[in-house]
Amino acid sequence: MLQHIFISFFLVYSLSTSANTIKIKVLDSDLSNIENTVVSLTPKNSNSIKQKILSPLVVTQKNKQFNPYIGVIQKGQSVVFKNNDDITHHVYSVSTNNRFDFKIKSETQNRNIQLNSLGEVAMGCNIHDWMSGFVLVVDTPFYTQTNSQSIATFENMLLGEYQLVIWHPQLDTPDNQIVKTINITGNKQWDFTLPRKLLPIPEQANQEEFEFLQGY
Amino acid sequence: MAKFIILLLFSPVILSAEQSLNGIIDSRFVAVSDDQESYLNGGYGKFSYDSNAQLALAQLGLQYSAQWENNISVHVIGNAFSDGSYNGIGLTEVFLSYKGLPSEGGWRLKSKAGVFYPKISLENIATAWSTPYTLTSSSLNNWIGEELRHTGFELSLNKLGKFSNSQHNFNLDLAFFKNNDTAGALLSWHGWTIGSRQTLLNEKLIVQPFAARETALSAQAGKSDPFLELDNRWGRHLAGSWQYRTLQFSVGIYDNNADPSIVKAGQYTWDTNFLHFGFKYKLNKQTQLISQYMNGSTFMQSPYGNKVVDNDFSNGYIMLSHFWNEHQIAMRAEEFNVTDLDSTWGDNNQEYGKGLSLSYRYKLNKRSFIQTELNWLQSKRPSRWYLKQEINLTEHQFQVAFRHYFNL
Numbered sequence: 001m002l003q004h005i006f007i008s009f010f011l012v013y014s015l016s017t018s019a020n021t022i023k024i025k026v027l028d029s030d031l032s033n034i035e036n037t038v039v040s041l042t043p044k045n046s047n048s049i050k051q052k053i054l055s056p057l058v059v060t061q062k063n064k065q066f067n068p069y070i071g072v073i074q075k076g077q078s079v080v081f082k083n084n085d086d087i088t089h090h091v092y093s094v095s096t097n098n099r100f101d102f103k104i105k106s107e108t109q110n111r112n113i114q115l116n117s118l119g120e121v122a123m124g125c126n127i128h129d130w131m132s133g134f135v136l137v138v139d140t141p142f143y144t145q146t147n148s149q150s151i152a153t154f155e156n157m158l159l160g161e162y163q164l165v166i167w168h169p170q171l172d173t174p175d176n177q178i179v180k181t182i183n184i185t186g187n188k189q190w191d192f193t194l195p196r197k198l199l200p201i202p203e204q205a206n207q208e209e210f211e212f213l214q215g216y
Numbered sequence: 217m218a219k220f221i222i223l224l225l226f227s228p229v230i231l232s233a234e235q236s237l238n239g240i241i242d243s244r245f246v247a248v249s250d251d252q253e254s255y256l257n258g259g260y261g262k263f264s265y266d267s268n269a270q271l272a273l274a275q276l277g278l279q280y281s282a283q284w285e286n287n288i289s290v291h292v293i294g295n296a297f298s299d300g301s302y303n304g305i306g307l308t309e310v311f312l313s314y315k316g317l318p319s320e321g322g323w324r325l326k327s328k329a330g331v332f333y334p335k336i337s338l339e340n341i342a343t344a345w346s347t348p349y350t351l352t353s354s355s356l357n358n359w360i361g362e363e364l365r366h367t368g369f370e371l372s373l374n375k376l377g378k379f380s381n382s383q384h385n386f387n388l389d390l391a392f393f394k395n396n397d398t399a400g401a402l403l404s405w406h407g408w409t410i411g412s413r414q415t416l417l418n419e420k421l422i423v424q425p426f427a428a429r430e431t432a433l434s435a436q437a438g439k440s441d442p443f444l445e446l447d448n449r450w451g452r453h454l455a456g457s458w459q460y461r462t463l464q465f466s467v468g469i470y471d472n473n474a475d476p477s478i479v480k481a482g483q484y485t486w487d488t489n490f491l492h493f494g495f496k497y498k499l500n501k502q503t504q505l506i507s508q509y510m511n512g513s514t515f516m517q518s519p520y521g522n523k524v525v526d527n528d529f530s531n532g533y534i535m536l537s538h539f540w541n542e543h544q545i546a547m548r549a550e551e552f553n554v555t556d557l558d559s560t561w562g563d564n565n566q567e568y569g570k571g572l573s574l575s576y577r578y579k580l581n582k583r584s585f586i587q588t589e590l591n592w593l594q595s596k597r598p599s600r601w602y603l604k605q606e607i608n609l610t611e612h613q614f615q616v617a618f619r620h621y622f623n624l
Binding site: 088092094095096101103105122124126129132169170172199200202207208209210211212213214215216 | 234238240279281283285287289291313315317318319320322341342343344345348376378379381383385459462464496498502504539582583621
């Protein structure tokens with residue numbers, strides 16, 4: 001999806017036309033890798049952000065789990081929910097400025113949910129309490145998530161100063177994030193180590209193995 | 217009546233709801249070793265089947281739900297049981313339910329109004345109050361299914377820890393109920409039992425024959441009406457649970473708050489109180505430990521104010537279940553007790569017993585299971601003497617079941 005996003009870039013910054021690859025590595029406090037951590041870069045000259053990402057983020061419900069567990073979108077970009085389970089889910093968000101809830105029947109897709117407020121959207125299912133999912137809404141098209149090697153890669157970045165935000169719902173810092181300013185002057189990798197160990201990611205599984213529960 | 221139900225089903229209010237109908241069909245071959253008459257037929261046998269029962273429809277349960285967009289839903293649960301000697305068809309629960317959405321901090325309100333089970337059993341979690349682990353409920357929960365039902369309302373407050381990065385979940389339930397003034401009568405008169413039979417809302421239960429039924433307890437009718445209101449007082453039940461990772465711990469206090477001085481149309485009010493505890497712990501993905509314990513008292517008085525039947529009771533079980541591929545085994549050990557505190561002649565309710573159950577379940581497909589179970593139960597009950605039976609009894613039961621869970 002990232003490639004898709006960046007192929008469409010034709011924005012020209014007044015600063016420079018050179019394209020640079022930026023890598024952000026985020027390690028846990030015990031130096032282990034963390035996958036899917038959201039990393040976003042917002043140019044300090046934010047007036048220069050013109051592009052909007054139009055393709056929606058798809059969040060599926062499969063095996064009574066949200067997939068992806070963590071997603072990220074640009075403000076105004078929509079989220080589509082797809083229920084691939086054979087039962088109904090009742091998806092909700094508890095986040096005050098991006099509150100929503102809807103029932104989604106088996107094998108259906110809901111209308112797009114538009115998220116217009118920045119910040120964390122914490123989601124759940126009111127039928128299956130163990131289901132848990134997050135979407136972070138950012139104000140920049142420059143976002144991605146760390147891979148299995150704990151690295152977030154940004155390609156074709158223009159030179160200049162950026163606000164770097166590292167976010168994970170289980171990050172044990174205020175607002176679950178780390179904010180830094182970085183100055184992109186060429187290809188570069190920045191390494192970050194979390195100040196405290198990532199909190200345990202809740203297991204998206206029912207304690208009961210049996211499927212035909214009363215459910216009321 | 218039928219016309220009314222049909223009209224209701226097709227009314228715009230119902231049609232705007234999402235409706236579901238889930239069910240369980242459980243048919244069994246049953247063999248009981250001794251020739252004791254089942255407690256359901258008025259004997260002192262501890263199993264719900266008689267020795268002559270061979271093929272039984274152990275449960276045909278239907279669970280209808282209609283859910284609206286405003287988080288309100290209605291639930292109607294009916295059951296049919298047929299074993300040739302103690303058959304029944306009717307409703308077991310009917311209630312309205314509200315389940316709010318969690319707040320940003322993870323707080324959620326729920327409520328129920330109608331007729332529903334008190335939140336006690338950690339076994340009876342599947343469709344229409346069936347237990348997925350074994351073919352029988354433990355004696356502790358079999359009593360819940362026989363004599364307890366809330367007719368009233370329940371308020372629940374949940375705290376979902378996940379929204380504040382906590383691994384602790386909490387739940388508090390407070391129920392106020394009526395129509396349970398006779399709870400304790402059968403626990404006193406036939407003691408603890410094992411089975412999968414739930415009392416239907418329209419059923420009355422046979423009271424065992426014992427000497428005092430001719431004397432001090434001659435006012436008692438031949439059948440106990442378990443869901444009856446005599447004193448117009450609200451009972452209360454407070455239950456709480458705490459869940460941390462794969463450990464769930466629950467505790468509760470039940471008080472039917474009955475005025476014990478009433479006897480009407482052959483039914484006494486029984487003042488019944490108990491504490492209950494339980495835990496469920498998943499040792500790993502495949503192995504689970506469940507245990508419950510209960511301790512309480514029940515008594516009733518003559519119209520002159522003296523305690524005619526006064527009993528303390530306790531019950532505990534522990535169950536280990538383990539599954540792999542299509543297989544599941546469950547082992548349950550239980551122990552129970554009733555202590556008779558009154559001196560009424562001809563009504564000895566003293567009882568002590570212990571049991572072991574071993575169950576094996578094979579999953580044929582997603583919805584169908586073959587399940588087999590062996591129960592061993594040893595009990596000492598002096599009241600058997602009233603029927604010229606041995607006080608000590610060891611019973612065995614073997615069952616093979618085909619269970620199918622469906623939705624329409």
